[in-house]
Amino acid sequence: MSEIHKFIxxxxxxxxxxxxxxxAWVEILRRRASNTAQGAYPPPVQALLGEMTAAAVLMQSNIK
Structure with a gap:
């Protein structure tokens, strides 16, 4: 379950x-790993992509 919790x-x-x-993150990684032409992301790329994905979700949740 993917979720956002706001706090104050x-x-x-x-x-x-x-x-x-x-x-959502497991699905992103699964789809990339199933790509036979390019294979799974290397661990450093997975970490950076995870951080950027989380940042994008947080930014989207604040758009009014």
Missing amino acids: FEGLPVRGAVVRLTD
């Missing part, structure tokens, strides 16, 4: 969000 600390100027990309 009452009385403090702090707010944020936590994103969890479980199902």
Whole structure:
């Protein structure tokens, strides 16, 4: 299950969000790994792509 949780600390100027990309992330990696022409992403690329995907979801959730 992929999800976003927004939070705020009452009385403090702090707010944020936590994103969890479980199902969506597994599907992204599965589709790439099943590509016989190019194969799976190397681990450093997987890490960077995961960070960028999470950042994109957080940015999209804040667009009003």
